[in-house]
Amino acid sequence: MxxxxxxxxxxxxxxxxxxxxxxxxxxxxxxxxLLEVLRERLLLTGTKDGCGTGDCGACTVLLDGKAVTSCLxxxxxxxxxxxxxxxxxxxxxxxxxxxxxFIDHGAVQCGFCTPGMIxxxxxxxxxxxxxxxxxxxxxxxxxxxxxxxYTKIIEAIQAAAKAQRAR
Amino acid sequence: MRRQNLxxxxxxxxxxxxxxxxxxxxVFVADVSLPGMLHAKLVRCPDSHARIxxxxxxxxxxxxxxKATITGKDLPTRRDCSTMAVEVVRYxxxxxxxxxxDDPRIAEEAARLVRVEYEVLPAVVDPMEAxxxxxxxxxxxxxxxxxxxxxxxxxxxxxxxHFVHGDVERGFKESDFIFEDTFVTQTVHQGYLETHGYIAxxxxxxxxxxxxxxxxxxxxxxxxxxxxxxxxxSRLRVVxxxxxxxxxxxxxxxxxxxxxxxxxxxxxxxxxxxTREEDMTACTARGKQVIELKTGVKKxxxxxxxxxxxxxxxGAYGYASLMTVLVHGPYRIPNQExxxxxxxxxxxxxxxxxxxxxxxxxxxxxxxxxIIAGKLGMDAVEIRRKNLVxxxxxxxxxxxxxxxxxxxxLEEAADKSGxxxxxxxxxxxxxxxxxxxxxxxxxxxxxxxxxxxGTASVISGAVDVSGTDTSFAQITAETLGxxxxxxxxxxxxxxxxxxxxxxxxxxxxYAMGTVVKRAAxxxxxxxxxxxxxxxxxxxxxxxxxxxxxxxxxxPGKKMQLRELAQQALWxxxxxxxxxxxxxxxxxxxxxxxxxxxxxxxETGAVxxxxxxxxxxxxxxxxxxxxxxxxxxxxxxxxxxxxxEEYVYEEGPAAGWRLLNPSFLDYRLPTSLDMPEIESxxxxxxxxxxxxxxxxxxxxxxxxxxxxxxxxxxxxxxxRIKELPITRERVLRAMQDAERDG
Numbered sequence: 001m002x003x004x005x006x007x008x009x010x011x012x013x014x015x016x017x018x019x020x021x022x023x024x025x026x027x028x029x030x031x032x033x034l035l036e037v038l039r040e041r042l043l044l045t046g047t048k049d050g051c052g053t054g055d056c057g058a059c060t061v062l063l064d065g066k067a068v069t070s071c072l073x074x075x076x077x078x079x080x081x082x083x084x085x086x087x088x089x090x091x092x093x094x095x096x097x098x099x100x101x102f103i104d105h106g107a108v109q110c111g112f113c114t115p116g117m118i119x120x121x122x123x124x125x126x127x128x129x130x131x132x133x134x135x136x137x138x139x140x141x142x143x144x145x146x147x148x149x150y151t152k153i154i155e156a157i158q159a160a161a162k163a164q165r166a167r
Numbered sequence: 168m169r170r171q172n173l174x175x176x177x178x179x180x181x182x183x184x185x186x187x188x189x190x191x192x193x194v195f196v197a198d199v200s201l202p203g204m205l206h207a208k209l210v211r212c213p214d215s216h217a218r219i220x221x222x223x224x225x226x227x228x229x230x231x232x233x234k235a236t237i238t239g240k241d242l243p244t245r246r247d248c249s250t251m252a253v254e255v256v257r258y259x260x261x262x263x264x265x266x267x268x269d270d271p272r273i274a275e276e277a278a279r280l281v282r283v284e285y286e287v288l289p290a291v292v293d294p295m296e297a298x299x300x301x302x303x304x305x306x307x308x309x310x311x312x313x314x315x316x317x318x319x320x321x322x323x324x325x326x327x328x329h330f331v332h333g334d335v336e337r338g339f340k341e342s343d344f345i346f347e348d349t350f351v352t353q354t355v356h357q358g359y360l361e362t363h364g365y366i367a368x369x370x371x372x373x374x375x376x377x378x379x380x381x382x383x384x385x386x387x388x389x390x391x392x393x394x395x396x397x398x399x400x401s402r403l404r405v406v407x408x409x410x411x412x413x414x415x416x417x418x419x420x421x422x423x424x425x426x427x428x429x430x431x432x433x434x435x436x437x438x439x440x441x442t443r444e445e446d447m448t449a450c451t452a453r454g455k456q457v458i459e460l461k462t463g464v465k466k467x468x469x470x471x472x473x474x475x476x477x478x479x480x481x482g483a484y485g486y487a488s489l490m491t492v493l494v495h496g497p498y499r500i501p502n503q504e505x506x507x508x509x510x511x512x513x514x515x516x517x518x519x520x521x522x523x524x525x526x527x528x529x530x531x532x533x534x535x536x537x538i539i540a541g542k543l544g545m546d547a548v549e550i551r552r553k554n555l556v557x558x559x560x561x562x563x564x565x566x567x568x569x570x571x572x573x574x575x576x577l578e579e580a581a582d583k584s585g586x587x588x589x590x591x592x593x594x595x596x597x598x599x600x601x602x603x604x605x606x607x608x609x610x611x612x613x614x615x616x617x618x619x620x621g622t623a624s625v626i627s628g629a630v631d632v633s634g635t636d637t638s639f640a641q642i643t644a645e646t647l648g649x650x651x652x653x654x655x656x657x658x659x660x661x662x663x664x665x666x667x668x669x670x671x672x673x674x675x676x677y678a679m680g681t682v683v684k685r686a687a688x689x690x691x692x693x694x695x696x697x698x699x700x701x702x703x704x705x706x707x708x709x710x711x712x713x714x715x716x717x718x719x720x721x722p723g724k725k726m727q728l729r730e731l732a733q734q735a736l737w738x739x740x741x742x743x744x745x746x747x748x749x750x751x752x753x754x755x756x757x758x759x760x761x762x763x764x765x766x767x768x769e770t771g772a773v774x775x776x777x778x779x780x781x782x783x784x785x786x787x788x789x790x791x792x793x794x795x796x797x798x799x800x801x802x803x804x805x806x807x808x809x810x811e812e813y814v815y816e817e818g819p820a821a822g823w824r825l826l827n828p829s830f831l832d833y834r835l836p837t838s839l840d841m842p843e844i845e846s847x848x849x850x851x852x853x854x855x856x857x858x859x860x861x862x863x864x865x866x867x868x869x870x871x872x873x874x875x876x877x878x879x880x881x882x883x884x885x886r887i888k889e890l891p892i893t894r895e896r897v898l899r900a901m902q903d904a905e906r907d908g
Contacts, residue, residue, distance in 0.1 A: 112361045
């Protein structure tokens with residue numbers, strides 16, 4: 001079979017994705033990444049694509065509570081597992097403490113790295129409610145930011161940790 | 168100096184767009200989808216220099232879902248340009264064809280099915296190599312350049328500039344010492360996290376084109392495309408969106424024409440989002456420069472004369488930022504001469520990157536200042552103190568230095584870093600460097616509208632790349648006496664707003680802030696005029712505080728701005744202000760940085776422990792934003808100093824390829840690389856900026872590399888004159904020093 005014909009009949013599979021607490025039935029090609037499915041099929045465009053090769057962290061989401069780069073994960077491989085994106089972390093009571101702290105501490109500039117950065121920070125705080133500064137730095141070491149120089153991001157994460165503990 | 172009577176301006180308030188950004192609601196170009204939209208993909212040549220023998224699109228066109236294919240011949244230019252080659256490829260990664268298909272995966276597959284036959288040609292990827300006789304010539308039919316003496320320059324020199332002030336030869340004769348050094352910088356990417364992206368739509372009935380894109384300048388982009396497509400301004404609408412970083416890299420035409428032509432061909436909207444590799448290979452970069460400095464000084468450290476020669480890599484289609492004036496630094500040098508050579512190579516186009524040309528020029532200038540101080544046995548702060556320009560001195564191209572906070576910035580940097588008290592510790596060192604920047608002003612315009620409920624909106628065509636919308640909101644709120652949250656700032660497109668120049672040159676809060684303030688003042692004047700009639704008071708006795716208009720003389724006399732705005736609708740109509748300007752006086756800024764480093768003698772690794780960054784900002788409308796600019800710039804400067812570099816390798820045939828077009832192999836500083844950064848805001852308000860501001864975003868990226876190089880010398884006694892200062896370079900320099908002992 002010629003390549004063109006082979007591509008003409010594009011195999012898809014139907015999978016169930018659990019995103020931000022909602023179940024979605026989606027038809028995906030085996031080669032589609034979780035990032036592509038989130039952005040293009042579920043229209044959850046808060047998750048960003050900065051490199052497509054797992055180097056920048058802009059596409060970070062939570063998979064069963066762990067921060068992962070969604071550009072490196074095939075959607076079919078995470079059927080049924082729990083996925084949280086930036087759209088899913090504000091509760092009914094308003095913003096997540098990390099979101100509020102990022103606003104208050106000037107940790108947001110262009111904002112392109114922000115969703116991924118916040119999710120990496122969330123994974124960190126969920127695991128370590130009292131992180132040291134070094135642990136905060138390590139927690140976001142996979143998330144590049146060119147605008148802020150990280151200083152205010154680290155301050156914001158530490159402030160959010162404090163705010164969460166005070167709750 | 169803070170002004171106590173201001174309510175909104177001068178406060179560290181959160182950015183107006185922060186809420187949308189932390190929730191993922193901000194709309195970047197990749198987030199936009201239009202009905203019937205197609206997806207484009209580029210076909211690119213891997214080699215630096217090649218003749219296109221044949222392009223076979225047939226297999227791609229047969230793939231189901233492919234709607235159009237184009238080659239360079241379909242672009243209106245019909246000749247080789249940075250966007251697409253027609254006959255000859257001149258940089259690795261240059262597009263030669265493109266496809267549009269129903270979805271991005273089909274487009275990618277189709278691009279792979281395009282067969283291109285190349286004849287690979289000898290290439291030159293280094294500007295110094297390109298100057299040598301017999302080097303491959305990038306533009307064989309180009310016009311030959313002559314220098315200021317009228318002598319013919321090598322064929323790869325595609326631009327030349329010369330600057331002279333005083334008499335350099337006489338200056339050298341009067342000097343006690345002459346220093347001659349050569350400094351080499353590297354090619355780097357701007358490093359914005361959002362790659363370039365575009366969506367074009369062409370209306371077949373009217374011919375009108377709409378382009379949604381991530382740009383720092385809707386209008387400059389439109390201007391360039393109008394020329395290319397021979398369109399009237401009304402036939403091309405450019406819509407800017409949230410921008411995921413630009414740093415100068417989103418100032419010029421990149422792949423927009425590809426999208427537009429595909430949209431014209433298909434009648435459907437076409438989206439093209441570049442991959443990181445495409446972005447790093449085929450847009451613009453800060454090009455390599457080689458800077459020779461010959462400087463004459465008196466025994467007491469006074470600079471007498473300097474001759475500079477800057478060889479800048481312009482890439483195949485770009486232009487090097489040759490800072491022939493700024494290379495003389497923030498200093499009084501009575502005799503200055505410099506020449507700049509723009510050299511074409513088979514590499515990515517050189518373009519703007521945060522303070523274009525200045526980090527290169529000041530790496531040279533400020534490294535040599537320490538070499539001079541070392542030889543004279545002078546303190547590095549003292550020699551700068553001695554030569555720093557004063558108000559009224561000649562600086563930066565015949566500009567008379569206005570009142571400034573430069574000296575204070577120098578003293579603060581020294582003071583806050585503990586310069587004078589520093590103790591000698593093994594393998595530790597401190598270095599200081601200055602970063603002057605004259606700052607752009609440029610064409611600006613804005614509207615301020617008072618809404619019927621007493622809230623206000625600001626509308627302009629200036630894309631917010633650095634928090635400027637927040638400054639506009641603060642300026643407007645302050646001027647109208649309302650809360651910042653009652654001001655909305657909107658980016659209009661090229662159809663809905665008057666022309667403004669791009670968001671670059673650290674100009675926006677200074678120049679755009681000026682028109683916003685003037686427009687808000689017009690509204691305020693109308694408000695007070697109407698209120699004066701209503702209250703039976705003189706307008707000059709009225710003030711607006713938190714939305715209430717009241718008399719300063721008779722406290723009982725007051726009314727709500729809300730009421731007045733409502734009444735105004737029936738008494739002359741809505742209250743609006745509009746202001747425009749073409750330029751303002753330049754207000755040069757200065758960032759002074761002290762780097763503290765520790766060098767590992769075993770590996771040559773340099774750890775930057777602290778950067779103290781003092782900057783004359785005129786006046787900080789939003790100190791939190793200003794600090795954010797300073798911190799981010801300093802870390803970018805550190806990446807430039809120690810880590811980042813485009814690495815080229817000779818390819819399988821005669822060509823050269825870029826080895827590291829990814830964030831894995833081209834490393835930006837991470838949170839683990841970040842030093843402690845102390846930002847010291849120095850305020851000496853200008854006479855011309857709103858509330859006394861001057862440009863902020865670019866100066867703090869300028870001095871970092873030199874400050875680090877100077878600190879390394881202080882730590883381990885080796886002088887590195889080539890960027891980036893890798894472990895290998897440090898180790899080799901230490902070994903050489905030991906051997907020469």
